[in-house]
Amino acid sequence: MTFRPKMTAFTDGIRAxxxxxxxxxxxxxxxxxHAEGRLGGVGHYVSPDPRIVIFLKDGGKAIRLADSPVDVAARPAAQITYIPAGMPLWSQIVQPGEFRHIDLHFDSVALAQKLGERFGMAAATAALARPVTLDGVPEIDAIAHLLADELQGDGLHDLYGEGLVQAILGRVLAYDQIALAEPLRGGLTPHQMRRVTDFMQANLHRRVSIAELAAQIGLSESWFARAFKQSNGETPHGWQQNLRITAAKAMLGRDDATLVGVAAATGFADQAHMTRAFRGVTGTTPAAWRRGHGG
Structure with a gap:
């Protein structure tokens, strides 16, 4: 199956x-x-997969990039930027005009496994979680222009395009950067934890598997389970159970919510299942909690 990136983007004042x-x-x-930006144009981008953005012919000088909307005008865009999976990015046009850039979207699971086989999963995960910015790298600039020509042409053998991409990846994620990378303290990065939690929240109606959660951030199941426990002192299942209890509490505050309805909406098998889980976390039953909190 062909990998398809799932980029979410919003732009204003920028047009292709x-x-x-x-x-x-x-x-x-x-x-x-190939785009044009007007002065003050803005953009917001986020992707569940890691990517590399390369500006051609100094196109990044007219753009500011930041990982928060507050600091969007703080720094010029680098010639090359590696953006980890799930990391949001904001842009602002500070000089109107045209610019061209190449975006390389990588399958997060395949990339993590590929690097993990050579450097170990801990080092690969740590390296892929850290953004990278590079300027003045003539070899990447030369390769990027060859890749741009390939994208605009009829297309040579796949080995040619793949080779250009691999050369860029190998220079951006340098060998020593991966091999010497230390696992981030706490296991998962804030971006990774937020993505996993968002996925759990969106699937409270069912029990999600470790494989599904690990795939959200490109980790193996065993590494994800260890990193998650290290980050939170809790298993993924226990964490989602707590999310369900939190959601149930919010619903129990509504006068029109029935216990059966709350149990169904928050992913419990039935009212009895919710009551057991609720008592285990809060020390009381949903009905008693509702009475004590004015529901």
């Missing part, structure tokens, strides 16, 4: 000047953008 040119290879999709 030509059709998007793109190619897909094993575990990666390459996009070539």
């Amino acid at each position: 000047l030509s059709d998007l040119r793109w190619r897909a290879w094993a575990g990666v999709v390459a996009d070539l953008w």
Whole structure:
């Protein structure tokens, strides 16, 4: 199955000047953008997969990038930026005009496994969780222009495009950066934890598997389970159970909510199942909690 990136983007004051040119290879999709920005134009971007953004011909000098909307005008865009999975990015146009850039979207699971096989999962995970910015790297600039030509042309053998992408990846995520990377304290990064929690919240109606959760941030099941427990002192199942109890409390505060309805809406098998879980976490039953909190 071909990997398909799931980028979420919002822009205002930025428009494409030509059709998007793109190619897909094993575990990666390459996009070539030719756009125009007006002064003050803004953008917000987030993706569940890691990506590399490369500006061509100093196009990044007209743009500011930041990982929060408050600091959006703080720093110029680097020539090359590696953005970890789940990390939000804000942009602002400070000089009107045209610019071109290449976006490389990587399948997070495939990339983590590939690097993990060589460097170990702990080092690979730590390296992939850290953003990278590079300027003045002529070899990447040269490769990026070859890749841009490939995206605009009829397309040579897949080995050519894949080779260009691998060369860029190998230079951006340098060997020593991965091999010497130490696991981040606490196991999962805030971005990873937020993505996993959001996925749990969106699936409170069912029990999600370790495999599903690990896939959200590109980790193996065993590494994810250890890192999650290290981060929270809780298993993923216990964490989702607490999310269900929190959601149940909010619903119990409504006069029109029945215990059966609350149990069904928060993913419990039935009212009795919710009562057992609720008592285990809070020390009381849902009905008693509701009476004590004015529901």
